[in-house]
Amino acid sequence: MMNRTDAWSGGSHVAPMVVLRLEGDWGRAAREFLDATRERLFAWHCEGAGGSAVVQAYTAAVDGLIQVLFDASANEAQQKFPVLDQSFALVAQGGYGRGELNPYSDLDLLFLYPYKSEPFIEYVAERILYTLWDARLTVGNALRSVRECLRLASSDFKVKTALLDARYVCGDKTLYDDFSQRMEKEVLNRDVDRFFQNVLAEIASRHHRYGDSVYLLEPQIKEGQGGLRELHAALWLAKVKFKTNRLGELVQKGILTEREHAEVEEARDFLFRVRNALHFLARAHQDQLTFEYQERIAPMLGFVDTPQMKGVEHFMRAYYMAAATLDRFAADMIERCVRQPRSYFSFFRTRARRIRPGVTIAQGLLSISGPEILQADPSNLVRLFLDAQRHEVKLSRATKRILRAHLHLLDDTWRSHPATVDAFFQILKGKNVAETLRDMHQAGVLGAFLPEFGALTCMVLHDVYHIYTVDEHSLRAVQELEWLRAGKYHDSVPLLTHVMRDIDRVDLLLLGMLLHDIGKGRGGGHSERGAAMCDAIAARLHLNPDEAAQVKFLVAQHLNMAHLAQRRDIHDPRLVIDFARRVETLDNLKRLYLLTFADMRAVGPKIWNSWHDMLLSELYLRTAEVFEREAFIEEDYRERAARVRQRVAAASTVPEAIRERFLAGMPDRYFLSTAEETILHHLELYRDYHEGEVVCSVRHYRERAFSEWTVVTADRPGLFSMITGVLLAEGMNILTANIHTSAAGVAVDVFRISHGDNPETVVAPERWERAEANLRQVLAGSLDVEQLVERARPRLRLPRRYTPRVPTQIEVDNQVSEHYTVLDVYTHDRVGLLFTITNTLYHLGLSIHLAKITTNVDQVLDVFYVTDGKGQKILDQEFLDRIRTVLYQRLTEDSAEAPTRAAAVGAGA
Incomplete structure (x- = not known):
């Protein structure tokens, strides 16, 4: 023993x-x-x-x-x-x-x-x-x-x-x-050079393999960018170059400062603590910091919920800051070991070029003579980035290290100093703005100059929808506007490209974009909170009242246009007029349109799509028309509906009696929300309809990535839910549904279906033939739609993957529409969700007139325009409370369901 x-x-x-x-x-x-x-x-x-x-x-x-x-x-x-x-x-x-x-x-x-x-x-x-x-x-x-x-x-x-x-x-x-x-x-x-190149190749390969970003939703804590392997690679370089791989000895050799040493040690200790927790919880070798482990580790490490942020968001912010420290350390070590001149002769081949006193450029890098130029004039903390932007070079790592050590010089006095402010606005007016702002941010200068933005550093929203941290998202949004201005998206979004070229003060638009989320992390209502913070920023930046108002408007309203386009009836004249009044000017509308586009694109790679482009562009054009025609009264829209009726009547070849019955019986909203060519198509379907039958038609719009299925049949209670169930059984992902009913009780229901990532499967004729056959049986009573949905569930189920749960919320809006009560449903996606909601509303005696369905990865935001059994807006508070209660209970009963295959196909729609 x-x-x-x-x-x-x-x-x-x-x-x-x-x-x-x-x-x-x-x-x-x-x-x-x-x-x-x-x-x-x-x-x-x-x-x-x-x-x-x-x-x-x-x-x-x-x-x-x-x-x-x-x-x-x-x-x-x-x-x-x-x-x-x-x-x-x-x-x-x-x-x-x-x-x-x-x-x-x-x-x-x-x-x-x-x-x-x-x-x-x-x-x-x-x-x-x-x-x-x-x-x-x-x-x-x-x-x-x-x-x-x-x-x-x-x-x-x-x-x-x-x-x-x-x-x-x-x-x-x-x-x-x-x-x-x-x-x-x-x-x-x-073979030192070969070894260095091997290390660089290993780093590049590893970054590509694990996501090329420090800020991934579920980072790989060892091999990912900013992970522990980043430190290992840096110390391999140090071992060969400086003959030591110990941080303390690098300080003794003058390679690291005491402050840098402390930062790296703190970051390494934190990542060790996180990795220890991962291993303990998994009882195995585990390096992927998944959503599930994030939620379990946060309280273990002492991160708790606050009124402003969840504990897990505090935890992941700490993780990203530690990972960013290791990533920066590795980049610094690469520059010190690999990218410095190695000989007397190479020094002269790359002799420095002086661009102003104390500032030189060599090997594509801008350097300063020492900290004295910052101490003598702290505006140089910003001006150096303007120099780099104008000469199309980067600041050297050594220069950035000096800047980071002197950020304290950029105090309240120097933040508002004319030289500093002028340099910042010159950057906003120059080329490669996003790249320059990103470099400023990585050096800590952007946060020192705009502390309100600095507070967003590594801020996390714990869901699968927001791919990036708040600061990274904001910088990407600025980049999107630059790309739009450069014509990168001319073919895909020509209207946005045209509007961008109309903007005269792009610098103010970019500033509004940079600041649009500064209210986050301070409690609810971040748009309003951010707008309130803009007054102090505008004063520091010496903006005149009109300039300040432009920036504040963008921050205050940055969510509104997307909200209306995706979740409200943009064909409602009252809504468009109210939106125009809130926007106030056509120029404000243009700026908000551009900002909304960039904001959505910068959320994640699959959020923006042709469907969102169509919705947003239509709202923009309808609102712009209000300004151009000064049509701020609803009567104009009633006259327009009448003119549409007249033009359709003149163009139609359908027999006059049938045509007049259809045109006279359909509500104004139908003519305002439906293209004239589509109305003519519906007229032909109506001509073929006979009482007690159903007529279906599908048209595919490949360039817009959706298909449109029209059903003409006798209206009846639960019709919308029945059609929804039939489409669900086919794995279809519904984007919107417009339910129009004539005075004679004939329903013309129009469903738009996302093509998602598999357009060929959506447009396949046999699927629509099967859907029509099933609908006929359901309407005839020979097929139970609930049984049809139940049989489809196993086929639609995807493998389980843990994601943060979206709490179910039901909100009622009786202000936005004159004729309908609007229900907003927020919940996590699962098999048969839309059918569950519509079936519940049917059993509550409600009629659905419009549905807009938004699925962002696993988050569902469904909107329903409803009336009671008499076709009236619901004003009785007890009934509204009952609707909320019953719907909430029904949605939470099956909350463990896995996401649907259809939702996966249409993610981001």
Whole structure:
């Protein structure tokens, strides 16, 4: 029996001790030792132990285990092979070599021998490895001679980086020390350029593989950009360039400042703490910080909900800030090690060009002579980025480091200094604005100049809809406007491109875009809060009243146009007129239209689509017409409906009696919301309709990515729900539904169906033939629509994937429409959701006249324009409360349902 105890120190506390008793079944003993160790360390972790402390403690425990196994197996081997050469060392490599084992990390062991492998060495290695495998550890291993290690390290990048992190564990220390010296002499200092290029290639490949962003929704905490591997790569470079991979020694050599050292250590400790939590919760090697783990880890690390943000949002903000620190450190180290001139001659080939006192450009990088030019004139913190923008270069990493160390100079006085403000507006008026603002932000200058924007740094919204942090989203939105102005989207959004070219003060539009979300993180109503903050900003930036009003308007109204276009009846004359009055001027409308486009595109890659373009453009054109015609009274629209009737009557070939019955019986809203060509088509369907029958027609609009299904039949209670159920059974994703009923009780229901990512499956004729056949049976009473939906559920279900739950909310709006009560339903998507809602409304005795369906990944925002059984707007408060209660109960009953295949097809629609 062999015993071992260790006191593991970490931080200001001592880690709990576990006794290893190696007797009997070694594998079982090792497993019990590791399980007990993890249990103690988990408790210590929950008490607040630092990430590095827990990592060091677990590494020490594994060291102790391996040393005991080494001694015990060597004793056994000595009895079996007493005369053989017993000289070898057991070396830790990779993460284990760095002393960075998280609770379920893999091990990488090297059994190092002088010349050739002996049975003694092989026996010890086999005994140790089998014991560790029996203890359920994943162990990479190699038995190599010193010569073989040096040869492989010279030619194999992975072997070289593993050995850069090598650490002696037990065995022949002299052998290891000799090997380490030869490694530095024969490998480390040779082919340096090739090694650096290999490191850069590894970084680029890894970033591409794991998402090319620090700010992913579910980041890979080890391999992703800004993850722990970022630090490893930087320290590999440092080991070769500066002969050390220890942060403290880099400070001593003048490579890092004390402040930078502290920032990197703090970031590493935080990521260790997060990775420890991941491993403890998964009880396995787990490096993907999924939504589920985010929600479980946040309270474990002390992040709690506040009135402004959820605990998990505070947690992820801390994560992104730590990851950004490691990403920046790696980029700094790359510039120091790889991109500096290496020789006297290369220096003269890239001689610096002076552009103004203290500012030079060389090798495409702008540098300053020292911090004195910032101290003498703090406006240079902003002016340097204007210099870089005008000369189309980047600031050197060394210059950015100086800037970060002197951000305090940009105080209230210098934020509003004319030189600083003028430089900022010159940037907004120049080229590559978004790129320049991003560089300013990464250096900390943008947040120092605009503290309101700085407060958005790494701010997170915990859902799958908002792909980026708030600051990243805002910068991407500025980029979208620049691309629009440059004509990048001319073919896809010609109207927006034309409007963009009409804007005279693009700098104010870009400023409004940059500031549009500054109210976030301060409680509800971020548009109003942000607008209130604009007054102080405008004063600091010396904006005149008109300029200040433009920016404030954009911040205050930035959600309104998208809200109306996607969730309200934009064919309602009253709504369009009210919107025009709120916007006040055609110029304001143009700016808001552009900002809304950029805001939506910058949310995520699949949010903006041709459907949103059509809705937003139609609202823009209808509102612009109000300004151009000064048509601020509803009577104009009634006259327009009459003119549409007259033109359709003149163009139609349908028999006069049928035509007049149809045109006279349909409401004004139908003629205002339906294209004349479509009305003519509906007239033909109406001609073919006979009482008690159903007439269906589908038309596909590939360029707009939707199909339109029209159903003409006798109106009846629950008709909308029946049609919805039939479409659901076919896996169709409904975008909108317009329900028009003539005075004679004939319904003309028009459904628009998203093509999503699979247009060919949506336009397939057999699907629509099957849908029509099913609808006929449902209307005839020979097929129960609820049974049809139930049979379809298994076919539509997608594999489960955890996403943050969207709390179900039902809101009632009796102000926006003169004739209808509007129900807004917010919930998470699931199989049969739309049918559940419409069926519930039917059983409540409500008639649906318009439905607008928005599915953003897993978030559903469904809108229904409804009336009671008498066709009246619902004003009775008790009935409204009952509608809310019943609908909420029905939606929460099946809240565990998986998302629908149709919703996945139409994500973002």
